[in-house]
Amino acid sequence: MYDKTVRRRRAVLVLLVVLSLILLSAYFGEASSGGLHSVQRGFLTVVSPIQDGANKALKPVRDLFGWFGDTLHAKSQLSELRKQNDKLRKEVVADRANEHGYHELVGLLRLDQLKLDSYRPVTATVVGKSPNIWYSTVWIDKGTSSGVQKNDPVVNAEGLVGKVAQAASDGAVVDLITDSEVGVSARINGTGATGVVQPKVGEPNDLVLQYLPANTQANRGEYIVTSGTVASPDDSLYPPGILIGQVSSVDEESAYKSVNVHPLADLHNLDIVQVLTHTLSSKPGRLTSLQSGFSSGSQTGAGGGESSQLASTGAGG
Amino acid sequence: MTLSGSLVARIAVLVVVVVLVQTGVISEVPVFGVVVDLSPLVVAFVGLLCGSTLGAATGFALGLLVDLALVQTLGVTSLIFTLIGYWSGRLRELRDPQATLTPLLVGAAASALATVGYSLMEFLLGVDAPVSLELLRQIALGVVVNTIVALPIWAFVRRSLEPSLPDDPRRRRRRAYTTGGLSPLSRA
Numbered sequence: 120m121y122d123k124t125v126r127r128r129r130a131v132l133v134l135l136v137v138l139s140l141i142l143l144s145a146y147f148g149e150a151s152s153g154g155l156h157s158v159q160r161g162f163l164t165v166v167s168p169i170q171d172g173a174n175k176a177l178k179p180v181r182d183l184f185g186w187f188g189d190t191l192h193a194k195s196q197l198s199e200l201r202k203q204n205d206k207l208r209k210e211v212v213a214d215r216a217n218e219h220g221y222h223e224l225v226g227l228l229r230l231d232q233l234k235l236d237s238y239r240p241v242t243a244t245v246v247g248k249s250p251n252i253w254y255s256t257v258w259i260d261k262g263t264s265s266g267v268q269k270n271d272p273v274v275n276a277e278g279l280v281g282k283v284a285q286a287a288s289d290g291a292v293v294d295l296i297t298d299s300e301v302g303v304s305a306r307i308n309g310t311g312a313t314g315v316v317q318p319k320v321g322e323p324n325d326l327v328l329q330y331l332p333a334n335t336q337a338n339r340g341e342y343i344v345t346s347g348t349v350a351s352p353d354d355s356l357y358p359p360g361i362l363i364g365q366v367s368s369v370d371e372e373s374a375y376k377s378v379n380v381h382p383l384a385d386l387h388n389l390d391i392v393q394v395l396t397h398t399l400s401s402k403p404g405r406l407t408s409l410q411s412g413f414s415s416g417s418q419t420g421a422g423g424g425e426s427s428q429l430a431s432t433g434a435g436g
Numbered sequence: 437m438t439l440s441g442s443l444v445a446r447i448a449v450l451v452v453v454v455v456l457v458q459t460g461v462i463s464e465v466p467v468f469g470v471v472v473d474l475s476p477l478v479v480a481f482v483g484l485l486c487g488s489t490l491g492a493a494t495g496f497a498l499g500l501l502v503d504l505a506l507v508q509t510l511g512v513t514s515l516i517f518t519l520i521g522y523w524s525g526r527l528r529e530l531r532d533p534q535a536t537l538t539p540l541l542v543g544a545a546a547s548a549l550a551t552v553g554y555s556l557m558e559f560l561l562g563v564d565a566p567v568s569l570e571l572l573r574q575i576a577l578g579v580v581v582n583t584i585v586a587l588p589i590w591a592f593v594r595r596s597l598e599p600s601l602p603d604d605p606r607r608r609r610r611r612a613y614t615t616g617g618l619s620p621l622s623r624a
Contacts, residue, residue, distance in 0.1 A: 131489050135496045135518045143511030162504040174460045184465040247459035249506045250473045285507050292507040322570040387466045
């Protein structure tokens with residue numbers, strides 16, 4: 120009797136471990152259109168409405184906890200923000216003058232630029248978030264039925280949040296900019312030097328702007344914005360000029376010039392976000408088709424190396 | 437541990453509620469910059485109450501649900517939680533610890549196992565994240581914060597499953613002494 124119990128217990132353990140390993144190997148080995156990924160998307164479709172309901176029902180509890188943290192955080196930021204406000208006010212006055220001249224020049228050159236208003240923003244509520252430090256993902260309540268597609272950029276009032284990783288009919292999973300899967304082509308707003316923003320290795324809440332030209336000058340507090348180009352053929356096409364973060368320090372020691380960036384969007388307290396969707400006939404849609412054309416071309420070996428940075432959106436940095 | 441339908445149903449409801457509350461509320465309220473992770477605590481406490489087989493099965497189911505819900509690599513969390521559930525169940529079967537602080541220690545160990553196990557799996561799967569002081573700080577803080585909430589979570593899990601658990605003779609004896617019904621002193 121005892122032997123039978125022991126055998127059964129061990130058999131259950133072995134079975135579950137083997138099942139986990141089979142799932143892991145199969146999931147890791149298959150493409151994103153594979154069976155297990157489809158099951159995951161199906162699960163997302165089923166659970167999204169429940170999660171949405173639970174999120175709304177439990178919002179008061181979350182807000183109560185959030186209120187304490189927010190109050191402490193706000194007090195510590197007050198004096199710094201006042202200084203920043205004064206600086207920005209001066210910058211806005213200077214920028215208004217520059218903007219007028221810039222639009223005149225763009226008109227003269229007849230440049231067809233991609234702008235934020237080329238997109239159709241879909242407002243979504245964040246209904247879930249990954250609890251572990253290895254995945255920076257959130258779950259939103261809008262999906263393909265609202266026009267949300269894979270790789271669509273996601274923003275909030277503070278700046279860039281991430282991109283859509285998976286979309287089901289009534290929900291989607293968003294990879295935050297601090298996720299290891301995400302890389303954003305970006306530039307330093309003051310100097311115009313471009314690089315790629317990626318999560319800082321080993322520090323899950325910070326970013327680093329890499330591959331900058333060696334002579335790049337960057338100062339602490341400068342803003343980093345999207346450049347409007349793609350860093351790799353499968354990347355998301357972020358519109359130019361979206362705020363990503365502020366330079367927190369400059370790394371002089373690495374082989375490539377890089378600067379550490381603190382994200383502007385409060386990625387721990389996301390509530391409402393906007394997904395920048397587009398139609399196939401719109402300019403972002405056409406550029407995305409062009410980009411995927413280059414991507415498939417690169418897979419067949421036809422000029423693949425040139426495909427990155429080709430889908431430029433005329434950021435004019 | 438005798439497997440009853442009512443116990444399995446209670447565990448299933450507990451697993452679903454934990455995943456919904458974790459992703460919908462708890463994950464959005466950072467404490468000291470880290471997020472409380474209820475899942476390893478719940479798996480460990482189910483193992484501690486119901487034994488190794490149910491602990492491992494709960495760990496597998498909860499892990500699978502977490503991986504499905506958060507669009508993570510399927511199987512990673514299931515594997516880690518299966519081992520946590522089995523380990524805590526074996527702890528009950530071999531030692532049957534009765535100290536008040538047992539859930540606290542088991543919770544801390546389960547959280548540490550989950551975080552370290554997850555980190556190891558991610559390294560094996562090729563995620564580019566070398567060990568840094570900040571990462572170690574986050575892991576340590578996560579374990580501390582989970583340990584702080586371990587006792588209330590233990591009380592919740594025990595209260596949720598207790599009506600369907602087979603009556604433990606020792607518990608019955610303790611209850612009897614408390615109420616005075618079977619106490620030798622009361623008979624005297």
